Amino acid sequence: MKRNKKAKLSDIAKELGVSNATVSRALNGSEKVQPATKSKILALAKKLNYKPNQLAQGLVKKSTKTIGVILPTFEKNFFFRVLKGIESVLHSADYKIIITTSGDNAKQEKEACYSLSSYHVDGIILSLSYNHEDPNFLIDIQDDGIPLLFMDRIYEEIDANYVISDDFTGMYEAINKLIDKGRRRIVHIKGPENISTSFSRHQGYKQALKDHGIEYDKELVVQCEHEAEVKQSLRSLFKQGIDFDAVTCYNDYYAFHAMELLKERGIEVPKDVGIVGFANEPLASYTSPKLSTVNQPAELMGKRAASLIINEIDLLKKEEAYEFETVLMETYLIERETTL
Structure with a gap:
């Protein structure tokens, strides 16, 4: 724009x-x-007489004491918990908040960024959409003097602050636990192809197998862009005669659909097949059996993100040096009934 x-x-x-x-x-x-x-x-x-980052040089706008937040969706409780953490810190610092979603759509995400820019927000906290195109337009937002902070997902081409959970270690520990319980044929249901969380969790899966001397079998790995694809992916494994004794999932919603499919086929969880989700969504405590999952500290991630962007804004106003951070938040496995 x-x-x-x-x-x-x-x-x-x-x-x-x-x-x-x-x-x-x-x-x-x-x-x-x-x-x-x-x-x-x-x-x-x-x-060209180019003038970079006017805010950093103290040439521009008055603070509006407003932060924009762009989330992929409101359908996942994880993002509500992140938002709760963000709001608590911003409220304490007397900042207002404008919230919108990208709908996991690159075009909508781009429009949301430019819209927030037109409102002269002091900074933007966002989680990149699933099917993003080359997001170099974000550099233009930064160049207009608006700090960006990325939540949950990484885009390595953008220099900025990041707050992410330790997805690799979380999945690694989940696989370790399943192997300790005697599981060897472990299916991994990957998430959307082009986002860092899906990649990191898959890498944790692979590394845990390697460390236990279990050969990586690509037939046991399926990729689903959306939770609605999970049942069909597992049906395909059954149709091919591929046996497995555990399923690890990109998130708890994937795990819920996997559990439903197993029940439909008369397969007992966890007796025949163990299941582990990711994120510790509320539904994990209400499934039958209750879902084992990897906890992400969503609210703490939101608090850390808000604190970081306020600090960046303050230092830019003072024209002080600022170094970006990538904050890795701890994850841990919560064992419930699907891995007993």
Whole structure:
């Protein structure tokens, strides 16, 4: 969204054939950019009279004491708990909050970011959508002087603060527990393909198998973009005659559907097949049998995110140096009845 005719970071990136992230890093003195590339970027920026990050230079806007929050959906309790943590810290710091969702849609996410920018929010906390395109437009938001903080999911091309849960260790511990109980043929139902949480949990699964000397079998790994695909994926395994004695799932909603399918087929949980979910959603305590799951400290993640972005805003106003952080929040396995 062009507010005026001044040169933008994306103009430099387009002319030189590099990414917005590369330009941003060069302008901020990052050592990640090759010297030759950095020289070209700095020279073009000077030629175009480019003015980076006006807020950091103390040239712009008055604070509105408002933070924007963009979540993928309101359908998952996890994000409500995150929001509760964010709101508690912002309220204590006398900040207002504007909340919207991306609908797990890249276009809607982009529109939400620009909309919040037009409201002159002091910062934006967001969790990237499932099917995001190249999100270099986010660099333009930062370039307009609006700090971004990413929750739960990582996009490595964006330099910013991140608050995530230890998805790798959480899944690793879940697999360890199942193996300790004698399970060897463990199905892993991955989440959406292009998000970091799905990748990290899958890596934890693979590493736990490796550490126990169990060969990774790609036939036991299925990928589902949405929980509605879980039953059909498991039906496909049965149709192929693939045996398994445990199922680990991307989240608790996936696990719920997996448990329903097993019950429909007369398979006893946990006697025949153990099941572990992820996130510790409220439904995990109400399934029959009660679902074992990996706990994510959602509310604490929200509190940490809000504190970090307020601190960044304060330091930018004071024109003080600021280093981004990636905060990794602890996860742990909660054993209930599906892994007994």
